[in-house]
Amino acid sequence: MHGNEKTKKALISGITGQDGSYLAEFLLAKNYEVHGIVRRASTFNTERIDNLYVDSHKENAKFFLHYGDLSNSSNLRHIIDKVKPDEIYNLGAQSHVRVSFDQPEYTADIVATGTLRLLDTLHDYIVASNKEVKIYQAGSSEMFGSTPPPQNESTPFHPRSPYAVSKVAAHWYGINYREAYDMFVCNGILFNHESPRRGETFVTKKITRALGRIKYGLQENLYLGNIDAKRDWGFAGDYVEAMWLMLQQDKPDDYVVATGEIHSVKELLIEAARICELDWEKYVKIDSRYYRPTEVDALQGDATKTKDALGWTPKTDFKALVKLMMEHDLELARKEALLKEDANEKNK
Ligand code: NAP
Numbered sequence: 001m002h003g004n005e006k007t008k009k010a011l012i013s014g015i016t017g018q019d020g021s022y023l024a025e026f027l028l029a030k031n032y033e034v035h036g037i038v039r040r041a042s043t044f045n046t047e048r049i050d051n052l053y054v055d056s057h058k059e060n061a062k063f064f065l066h067y068g069d070l071s072n073s074s075n076l077r078h079i080i081d082k083v084k085p086d087e088i089y090n091l092g093a094q095s096h097v098r099v100s101f102d103q104p105e106y107t108a109d110i111v112a113t114g115t116l117r118l119l120d121t122l123h124d125y126i127v128a129s130n131k132e133v134k135i136y137q138a139g140s141s142e143m144f145g146s147t148p149p150p151q152n153e154s155t156p157f158h159p160r161s162p163y164a165v166s167k168v169a170a171h172w173y174g175i176n177y178r179e180a181y182d183m184f185v186c187n188g189i190l191f192n193h194e195s196p197r198r199g200e201t202f203v204t205k206k207i208t209r210a211l212g213r214i215k216y217g218l219q220e221n222l223y224l225g226n227i228d229a230k231r232d233w234g235f236a237g238d239y240v241e242a243m244w245l246m247l248q249q250d251k252p253d254d255y256v257v258a259t260g261e262i263h264s265v266k267e268l269l270i271e272a273a274r275i276c277e278l279d280w281e282k283y284v285k286i287d288s289r290y291y292r293p294t295e296v297d298a299l300q301g302d303a304t305k306t307k308d309a310l311g312w313t314p315k316t317d318f319k320a321l322v323k324l325m326m327e328h329d330l331e332l333a334r335k336e337a338l339l340k341e342d343a344n345e346k347n348k
């Protein structure tokens with residue numbers, strides 16, 4: 001950055017989540033001042049970003065957290081007024097598809113109406129301040145639902161869960177605010193992306209975590225749902241760069257972000273078990289409670305537009321991703337087993 005260039009400010013909703021943590025790291029490395037919205041919880045929920053925290057009283061502090069929630073417009077307005085961001089990344093969501101069938105109304109309130117709250121608050125702020133603020137909306141391949149692969153920006157949506165329907169609404173709210181008020185809104189349509197930081201109830205992490213624990217004798221079985229479902233899995237660390245690139249273009253647009261590789265859950269299981277040298281069939285059991293009332297059978301993204309327009313390509317393929325997650329979770333299980341052994345020794 002040149003000496004006289006102003007430090008850009010980014011505001012991230014969902015900063016405590018998988019993507020929020022990678023995006024915060026990415027933007028800090030680009031010398032942004034990063035502000036995140038954090039929900040108040042009775043236990044700590046900042047584990048993924050604790051390494052980034054610097055005492056905000058320090059002169060070199062570039063990372064700030066603000067209590068807030070996508071259910072609360074006045075609080076969003078207050079945060080935007082205070083931070084005066086150049087870019088907003090709306091990553092906050094109840095992001096679990098299966099859970100969205102149990103909590104449909106809450107999911108819609110945060111994922112769909114929460115996005116509307118943020119867009120409308122931002123519109124008011126832009127009018128009042130006459131400042132341009134760009135906003136990224138975290139859209140999902142789940143919006144394609146039952147439309148057969150490969151899916152790109154022109155593929156029709158057929159959402160199959162309250163989560164996916166809410167993401168479609170958020171996507172169209174974004175387009176409407178772009179067309180109605182000339183706001184710089186980009187919808188990313190991101191296919192599944194994973195990492196060692198993935199939430200433990202998503203299938204990739206559930207598998208690598210469980211196989212690691214089985215390997216070290218800490219767990220007996222792994223219960224899964226539909227292992228024939230197919231997904232296009234990429235690495236979250238690669239995908240946050242695409243979010244940022246979208247906001248660096250001259251015009252706002254919508255982009256698919258994907259690897260183009262498709263594998264079934266069963267294939268993921270086989271690859272992870274191969275790394276651990278385990279016979280997965282001995283340990284995996286099917287439990288219908290992990291089935292969804294309506295399933296998304298196959299997602300495979302065609303990210304040609306994103307590659308051509310943003311120059312973005314994924315750096316991590318399926319095998320490298322499984323290796324990264326499996327090795328991380330084997331190490332985690334090894335440490336857990338050691339701690340357990342130590343505790344058993346002390347109790348003797
Ligand atoms: P995640 O790990 O589940 O993180 C979600 C984040 O949203 C967390 O920081 C969570 O806070 C926050 N949040 C939940 N409810 C909120 C509320 N009411 N108000 C404000 N924040 C709230 O999700 P992710 O995998 O990082 O995904 C990031 C975004 O991309 C989400 O919008 C997701 O739907 C979307 N997406 C994800 C994928 C994927 O494969 N990962 C693909 C496409 C789109 P707590 O930590 O307090 O729970």
Ligand code: F7E
Nearest residue numbers: 095097140141142191192201202203224225226227229290
């Ligand atoms: O399921 C099947 C399940 O929960 C993947 C979210 O980040 O990506 C994610 O949504 C597949 C599904 O991710 C289990 O039925 C089998 O077909 O890991 P998942 P998801 O539903 O694709 C999209 C793009 C998002 O936007 C979402 O926010 O795996 N599956 N057995 C299972 N899934 C889970 N969770 N648990 C099982 O035991």
